[in-house]
Amino acid sequence: MSKPKQVTIVDVAEHAGVSIATVSNVLNRGGIRTSKETIRKVELAANELGYRRNIMAAGLSRQKTFEIGLIIPGFKSIYGTLAEHLQLEAHHAGYHLTVFSSNGLDPDIERRHLEVLLQRRVDGLICHGLAMGMEATRSIVNQGTPLVLINGWNWPEDISIGSVNFGIAGANERSCKVLAERGCTMLCYVGHKGSKIIDEQRRIGFGEGLRKYGSGLLHDLADIQELDYEGYLTDLVQRHSGRIGVIAFDDNIALKLLSAANKLHIPIPDRLMLIGINNDYIAMNSYPGISSWDIPYSDHARSVIHKLVNKLEGKPEEGEVRELELPLTFMDRETTKLTEEMGNG
């Protein structure tokens, strides 16, 4: 009852007194030259009948969907922002972006979504942090659909045409530098192993930072898994009387740490310095403001889409890097600023 009868190009053709080919030409601007008059007639007819092109039929016929599939761990936080930028950028390139969430890196859901996207015959794929592993990915994807990874390190060429990553290891490394330079005599990283590769990169960066800038300093590694934030900080300040620098897995964790510190009345930044990552709304608007690392979303989205579309449209891609790494920008806020005066209502 709902869908009475689809209006097709046949209807439009009849109504306009032309052939269906002409209608198709006019309505898709395939570069085919058509007389003004015909165009007008067709467009009029289309409007009057309320014609709407059936994308499935179009996709079936031409072997291309102009659709890109995106799989991310979730819609919240930075992934949501990422998706928004990618959606926009994809549109600019003439593609649509279909977004699926793997609900926090659930391999099964991931697989299912991937399957659906491939059944949809998307032209390309973008995935963030594939949890299902390389082998599974290969067996599924290896049918010729180009795949670009976000935050995927060291993936073989036969699976992914490349990746665009955030310089999160570098960020953590430089966080160590900042903290050490500003008098921290103990450096800590509070991670989140549940986030797999991301956490791994963070740890790598932290390790590098320690080696380069933290020689002789105390250090500590923790994981939020069942972490008692207040207990942790209490312990830390008891164990070490100097200034402690804490690097959080992300701004969310940073907020928890900050709240705990505030509750415990640990002076920030004098006794405790804190750095998050992502430069979320949280970091910008908490009190004190949390120092963090800003993500170049736009650049990133552009790189990802370009990489993919270049491949799809056989562009030259002169000197394209397979694995691109985008540096993050340090946002210096109150949790690490020593000299700045802090608020005077």
Next chain:
Amino acid sequence: MSKPKQVTIVDVAEHAGVSIATVSNVLNRGGIRTSKETIRKVELAANELGYRRNIMAAGLSRQKTFEIGLIIPGFKSIYGTLAEHLQLEAHHAGYHLTVFSSNGLDPDIERRHLEVLLQRRVDGLICHGLAMGMEATRSIVNQGTPLVLINGWNWPEDISIGSVNFGIAGANERSCKVLAERGCTMLCYVGHKGSKIIDEQRRIGFGEGLRKYGSGLLHDLADIQELDYEGYLTDLVQRHSGRIGVIAFDDNIALKLLSAANKLHIPIPDRLMLIGINNDYIAMNSYPGISSWDIPYSDHARSVIHKLVNKLEGKPEEGEVRELELPLTFMDRETTKLTEEMGNG
């Protein structure tokens, strides 16, 4: 080069030594009874050839896509969570959910996405806070695609088959009650007119609350548009010496207010009480914790999908309410708790 040759049911049929109809039957479990042996053969052939059903062809043929389109203002915050739940729930019902962001209620983007979804011939549509207005919506949607609204009040039947809304007006009303009961002698609402209908509902609730519980109390309305948070609070405490109750548009705004208050050393909750809405991560993890209203995401998603799918599959929908309203749950935290002791490291 990339897509060598699609494996079709024809190939599978040949490889299995059966007809394409049989393959179709087996691979879609259409309830058609087939011999065990044939099934095995077909499935084997399909696996060996790496067959993957072409959804476009299937959708074209049977006039149904099993796809639902969702348009939300963004992927972040509660919308993202909403989308995740809807995606899950849709899957349970046997549908896929395609999510588009209107980038903060941009009517043009909204229109474009709607158009795409309809060209995709989605079976149904879910929209949150259509910004483009009823007339525009009617002219676009009115082709027979069922539309369910989220937070849509008083939409005519010929456009939407119904809506499932959050009781945000009620929440604001009850916020007034809480604040008044706990000794606030001035009630304020800090809104966000940019969020149109949502803000409208908040205002309605605030108005109701004032009338019912705030007679004789001072009150104030503000909008975050160019609001100087610190200035605003400073002004408030100067103007009024009693306890001030502030209701924020959402937890994001609440965080800003909280940070400003902390910076100004305004005692919370003794001098200033604060209530957000959404029960975001922020509210749960800030210090002090922000009292807020929890959203029943799962129930909501279930209601929405059920409403839509019932319609799609012609189910009875006995006693279905056209406009369903789901109450929010108050989460009492430190910004409104007078008697609780607050942290003792």
Next chain:
DNA sequence: CTGTTAGCGCATTCAC
């Protein structure tokens, strides 16, 4: 410039 025709991959009557 415009019309004719042959698929795209699959689902679905019907006969067998």
Next chain:
DNA sequence: GTGAATGCGCTAACAG
């Protein structure tokens, strides 16, 4: 149970 035929709506070569 299984197989041949028809159509879903559109595009892309070709003819005209």
